[in-house]
């Protein structure tokens with residue numbers, strides 16, 4: 001049995017991890033779609049059938065999805081790309097008879113959000129509705145929580161490596177659901193090969209509270225971090241909305257505050273029931289496993305290494 005898997009946005013971090021895992025399977029053929037083939041890792045180029053095109057090039061997209069058993073979208077970009085770019089891929093899948101489409105999600109459970117609540121997820125809500133209305137193409141939505149690799153990065157503003165300080169909102173007892181990029185790619189590879197996997201799939205590496213993550217940090221690295229409470233969840237909600245109202249164009253002044261809020265506020269929790277057991281061949285990587293894998297001094301930059309060693 002041979003399976004052809006199409007990966008749109010094959011140059012991205014997640015796509016590189018996914019491709020490298022799938023290439024180990026001799027029964028898998030991979031088609032990749034990207035706008036700049038020179039960014040595709042050398043190790044892939046002889047093994048992947050590449051189609052060059054931008055996200056709105058309909059003939060190129062049709063030729064990319066043709067013959068695929070499943071198409072995985074790994075785009076990450078502006079709202080137009082995430083909505084219109086994905087709809088074009090879905091339309092092409094319908095036209096070419098591709099039975100499954102894995103949406104570019106890998107997220108907290110955005111399906112419980114209303115439009116406008118966590119604005120970067122609005123395109124995903126619309127794309128899910130678009131897929132739900134299809135009769136030929138079945139949508140696959142993979143929920144993993146946050147990518148653990150990003151938690152310790154400076155942009156996320158939870159961990160300050162220079163002073164070994166963790167900053168948090170709320171009580172510290174809210175649960176952070178997280179999965180590493182690599183682990184999410186392992187689950188996604190298993191889903192690509194499981195033709196019965198459709199709809200929402202919940203695959204989470206670890207569920208730990210902020211206080212537990214801090215305790216794990218101390219246990220694993222033997223260093224007691226400082227902990228700095230920023231305020232309540234209501235304070236965070238107020239601050240993120242104030243920043244957005246004051247300077248809406250300066251998205252990065254409030255984007256990660258929105259993500260922090262919805263990560264722990266409860267609405268978008270994925271668990272407690274997960275689908276991990278459906279794929280026993282994949283070992284979930286917990287917060288503790290991650291900390292044991294990554295040296296302390298590499299935590300802040302670990303996300304920049306994702307997809308580089310493939």
Ligand SMILES: NC(=O)c1ccc[n+]([C@@H]2O[C@H](COP(=O)([O-])OP(=O)(O)OC[C@H]3O[C@@H](n4cnc5c(N)ncnc54)[C@H](OP(=O)(O)O)[C@@H]3O)[C@@H](O)[C@H]2O)c1
Nearest residue numbers: 009011012013014055075076077104105106107145146147
């Ligand atoms: N849960 C989390 O914490 C979390 C965090 C990050 C990402 N994610 C999700 O993971 C998925 C992949 O993210 P990633 O981190 O791998 O993203 P990434 O490394 O930034 O890769 C994004 C991909 O999208 C392509 N792309 C961007 N703009 C494009 C455009 N206008 N036209 C065509 N292609 C375009 C890029 O192509 P070029 O190389 O040509 O730019 C690249 O292949 C997304 O679904 C994202 O929502 C989840």
